[in-house]
Amino acid sequence: MTSKIINMAEKIKDADDRLLESIFETSPIPDAGFSVAVVRRVRRRLWLRRLAVPVAALIGGGIAVKPLAGFVSIVASLSPMIPPQFIETATSMIPQLPTVVLGGMVLAVCLIGIRSLED
Amino acid sequence: MSGSDDHRLVARVVSSQDTTAFGELVRRHQSQVRNFLRKLAGDVSAADDLSQDCFLHAWDKMHTYSGRGSFIGWLLKIAYTTFLQSRRKSKRYAEIIEEVGHKMQTDSQTCTLPADEVTDLDKLLAVLDDEERAIMIMSYACGLSHREIGDATSMPVGTVKSIIFRGKQKIRTSFDIKDHKHG
Numbered sequence: 001m002t003s004k005i006i007n008m009a010e011k012i013k014d015a016d017d018r019l020l021e022s023i024f025e026t027s028p029i030p031d032a033g034f035s036v037a038v039v040r041r042v043r044r045r046l047w048l049r050r051l052a053v054p055v056a057a058l059i060g061g062g063i064a065v066k067p068l069a070g071f072v073s074i075v076a077s078l079s080p081m082i083p084p085q086f087i088e089t090a091t092s093m094i095p096q097l098p099t100v101v102l103g104g105m106v107l108a109v110c111l112i113g114i115r116s117l118e119d
Numbered sequence: 120m121s122g123s124d125d126h127r128l129v130a131r132v133v134s135s136q137d138t139t140a141f142g143e144l145v146r147r148h149q150s151q152v153r154n155f156l157r158k159l160a161g162d163v164s165a166a167d168d169l170s171q172d173c174f175l176h177a178w179d180k181m182h183t184y185s186g187r188g189s190f191i192g193w194l195l196k197i198a199y200t201t202f203l204q205s206r207r208k209s210k211r212y213a214e215i216i217e218e219v220g221h222k223m224q225t226d227s228q229t230c231t232l233p234a235d236e237v238t239d240l241d242k243l244l245a246v247l248d249d250e251e252r253a254i255m256i257m258s259y260a261c262g263l264s265h266r267e268i269g270d271a272t273s274m275p276v277g278t279v280k281s282i283i284f285r286g287k288q289k290i291r292t293s294f295d296i297k298d299h300k301h302g
Contacts, residue, residue, distance in 0.1 A: 016287055017259075023240055024158075024259035028150040034167070035145035038174045039138050045175070046136070 053112070125190040132181050141181075145174050148191055151261055152198050158244060158256045159202055169205055173198040188270050192263055196271035199253050206249065239294075246293045251286040258283055 125147070131140035152173055156166035176197050184193050244252050250272075257263045257271060265283075269276045 016291070020255075020259045020287070020290070023243065024256065026154055026158075026260065029153045029157075031146055031149055034149050034153070034170070035142050038145045038149075038171055039142040041171065041175060042141060042178050043138055045178075046138070 126186050129181060129184055129186070129190065132178070141178060144177075144190070148194055149174075151191055152194055155195055155256055155261055156198055156202060158240070158260060159199075159249075159253055161241065161244070169201055170198070172205075173201045176201060188267055189263075191261070192267035192271050195257060195261060195263065196273075199271060202253075203249070243290055243294060246289050247286055251282055251289070254279060254282050255286045 125144065128140040128144050131137040132144070149170065153167060153170045156169045156173070157163055160166040160169060173194070177194055180197065184190065244255075247255060254268055254272065257268045258265070263271065265276050265279045268274075268279045272279070274282075
């Protein structure tokens with residue numbers, strides 16, 4: 001009820017209001033390709049976002065290859081320090097570990113691929 | 120054009136990033152947004168650039184539209200924010216130019232229209248500050264209710280009313296607004 005009264009009070013316009021409305025009144029602006037230009041910019045941004053993740057992954061991978069290779073070689077050089085009994089125990093307890101790791105990586109790649117296709 | 124149609128199009132944009140539905144929303148509301156920014160900025164090409172930016176921001180923030188108020192009110196809120204951000208940027212740019220010793224170009228200079236193109240509306244808007252101008256345009260040119268203007272400017276309805284009152288007073292004291300050219 002109160003809001004209705006407020007709305008009614010708003011609609012009661014004095015001469016100044018009507019004059020101001022007539023001064024502010026303008027004819028509609030024709031679209032003239034404006035909406036097409038906006039949609040084109042939106043689509044371009046969508047494509048850029050879709051490309052951003054794979055491109056970033058490629059660049060990141062490229063940058064990370066060399067230090068990663070160094071890290072792997074360091075780890076490999078440290079492997080003789082690990083007691084053989086420990087490795088045997090670990091492989092006997094989790095025999096499918098390499099398969100699990102590989103499966104996890106494939107799953108992650110699939111999820112990222114599906115996500116980017118959805119986008 | 121109805122509000123429910125707008126809501127349906129917004130739902131399509133949010134749920135499936137439908138650019139066709141978004142294009143339809145742009146077609147429906149571009150005139151009001153461009154008119155608002157043209158009057159606010161006083162420069163046609165700058166206002167049209169701002170309008171494009173406004174619609175791009177709207178695309179990004181579409182999921183935040185709750186559907187409570189009118190869609191045009193929500194759009195004008197984004198348009199006003201876009202205008203204020205660009206105004207802040209250009210002020211900062213002018214300050215940097217001044218700091219490095221170049222001649223500063225103020226906003227008012229860039230926004231000035233040729234003398235023969237200055238309408239009574241431009242003169243009338245010139246006596247108002249940015250905030251008053253935005254609110255007067257929303258009220259008298261875009262036909263938004265005081266509540267919608269409050270939502271768009273994040274101000275209480277009472278403040279909106281007092282700003283409109285103050286704007287009218289300024290215009291009344293500055294002009295005899297009986298004979299005028301349409302803006």
